[in-house]
Amino acid sequence: xxxxxxxxNDEQKEVRDxxxxxxxxxxxxSAAEWDERxxxxxxxxxxxxxxxxxxxxxxxxxxxxxxxxxxxxxxxELFWGDAGIALSIVGTGLAAxxxxxxxxxxxxxxxxxxxxxxxxxxxxxxxxxxxxxxxSDVASMRTRAVYDEARDEWxxxxxxxxxxxxxxxxxxxxxxxxxxxxxxxGHASFIVPPGTLGLSQGQKFKKHGIRASHTAEVVLDNVxxxxxxxxxxxxxxxxxxxxxxxxxRKDGTGRVKNAAMATFEASRPAxxxxxxxxxxxxxxxxxxYATTREQFGRPIIDNQGVAFPLADMxxxxxxxxxxxxxxxWMAVNGKPFTAAEGSMSKLFASETAKEVTGQAxxxxxxxxxxxxxxxxxxxxxxxIYTIFEGTSEIQRLVIARTLSGMPIR
Ligand SMILES: Cc1cc2nc3c(=O)[nH]c(=O)nc-3n(C[C@H](O)[C@H](O)[C@H](O)COP(=O)(O)OP(=O)(O)OC[C@H]3O[C@@H](n4cnc5c(N)ncnc54)[C@H](O)[C@@H]3O)c2cc1C
Numbered sequence: 001x002x003x004x005x006x007x008x009n010d011e012q013k014e015v016r017d018x019x020x021x022x023x024x025x026x027x028x029x030s031a032a033e034w035d036e037r038x039x040x041x042x043x044x045x046x047x048x049x050x051x052x053x054x055x056x057x058x059x060x061x062x063x064x065x066x067x068x069x070x071x072x073x074x075x076x077e078l079f080w081g082d083a084g085i086a087l088s089i090v091g092t093g094l095a096a097x098x099x100x101x102x103x104x105x106x107x108x109x110x111x112x113x114x115x116x117x118x119x120x121x122x123x124x125x126x127x128x129x130x131x132x133x134x135x136s137d138v139a140s141m142r143t144r145a146v147y148d149e150a151r152d153e154w155x156x157x158x159x160x161x162x163x164x165x166x167x168x169x170x171x172x173x174x175x176x177x178x179x180x181x182x183x184x185x186g187h188a189s190f191i192v193p194p195g196t197l198g199l200s201q202g203q204k205f206k207k208h209g210i211r212a213s214h215t216a217e218v219v220l221d222n223v224x225x226x227x228x229x230x231x232x233x234x235x236x237x238x239x240x241x242x243x244x245x246x247x248x249r250k251d252g253t254g255r256v257k258n259a260a261m262a263t264f265e266a267s268r269p270a271x272x273x274x275x276x277x278x279x280x281x282x283x284x285x286x287x288x289y290a291t292t293r294e295q296f297g298r299p300i301i302d303n304q305g306v307a308f309p310l311a312d313m314x315x316x317x318x319x320x321x322x323x324x325x326x327x328x329w330m331a332v333n334g335k336p337f338t339a340a341e342g343s344m345s346k347l348f349a350s351e352t353a354k355e356v357t358g359q360a361x362x363x364x365x366x367x368x369x370x371x372x373x374x375x376x377x378x379x380x381x382x383x384i385y386t387i388f389e390g391t392s393e394i395q396r397l398v399i400a401r402t403l404s405g406m407p408i409r
Pocket of ligand 1: 126127128129130132134135136137161162163164165207210215384387388389390391392393394397409
């Protein structure tokens with residue numbers, strides 16, 4: 001197991017500086033434009049692919065970094081550039097991780113490259129779990145996957161919502177119910193290959209923030225996929241379902257409601273790192289503004305009323321990063337989250353991003369409220385962190401349940 005360290009090694013520093021350069025030179029300058037256009041920034045993704053940032057290799061390298069700092073460092077830098085564009089760049093990673101975590105070697109080798117495409121023909125992927133009536137309450141999922149044994153095919157029906165890259169993805173990873181009697185233990189994940197009949201994009205959402213990232217409904221109407229598209233394979237699924245049924249028969253605990261609350265524990269620090277990136281970006285703009293803007297004949301930072309919030313902002317950002325890095329190190333090294341440290345990091349970092357970006361607007365006064373300055377956009381973007389990958393309330397629920405062992409509602 002790697003020792004926990006806050007010190008990046010030379011190689012990590014080099015990667016961080018390279019990412020920062022891309023965020024500063026390519027992402028940040030085009031952030032306002034893509035926010036206004038509310039479209040996927042394909043040219044920026046292509047640029048990221050050309051330099052190797054948008055690629056499976058890069059993502060896997062950071063994902064498997066034993067220090068645990070690879071992914072949070074990368075997320076912080078890219079989201080420092082702009083949250084909407086960065087999500088368009090890393091959104092594919094959510095689907096890729098779904099395949100890496102549950103797929104066979106053959107599935108990983110077949111599908112992940114198709115998720116990314118190549119620098120001359122970039123593709124994106126989507127991870128489809130949420131539904132209109134199953135957001136926080138994942139166990140209420142209705143999308144059904146039924147096995148057609150005669151044709152060795154799965155038939156998927158249902159509607160997914162809020163899907164990042166939904167409908168524009170080359171490869172969709174869809175979570176569906178295979179055994180409705182088992183709650184979220186009866187779910188399985190499927191690859192829907194490019195061009196599969198029956199999958200279509202529903203409405204595309206017009207959003208408050210991260211507007212450069214495409215979010216839409218995905219409709220599955222008698223979508224037939226080969227048996228080989230079940231992630232992990234049929235044998236493994238049958239074994240898992242049999243174990244869950246057995247536990248259910250013995251003591252009723254096989255039916256784990258809201259299992260996703262715990263399942264995402266390991267991936268939550270990455271969202272925390274995105275929030276740290278947005279918070280840091282807004283803090284830096286506010287600090288610079290406070291030292292140069294003069295009122296009453298002196299820089300506004302000369303007033304404690306401006307300086308102290310900046311002190312608080314920086315303290316919270318550093319504390320958030322510490323929580324994120326700790327949780328990420330624990331996840332990579334297989335340390336059990338005995339106090340829901342993954343949820344803790346996401347909760348604190350996302351609330352920090354909302355707080356810090358709001359405070360940044362206040363420090364910039366009227367300018368902060370306009371689209372001439374980026375903090376207004378950063379504040380709109382920051383609101384997503386307390387919602388996706390588990391809302392703040394769900395994080396608190398997970399932490400409270402983990403600490404108390406009580407079925408708190
Ligand atoms: C921009 C964006 C991108 C997204 N991308 C994806 C994606 O790629 N793939 C995907 O599958 N999903 C995605 N989502 C969905 C996201 O994960 C859900 O929106 C989120 O899980 C919350 O679900 P919900 O919106 O249905 O809210 P609800 O679950 O309806 O919650 C509404 C409110 O009630 C609170 N609440 C609910 N239950 C409880 C409880 N037990 N105790 C206390 N409070 C509670 C919530 O905290 C929240 O404040 C995305 C969402 C957005 C907005």
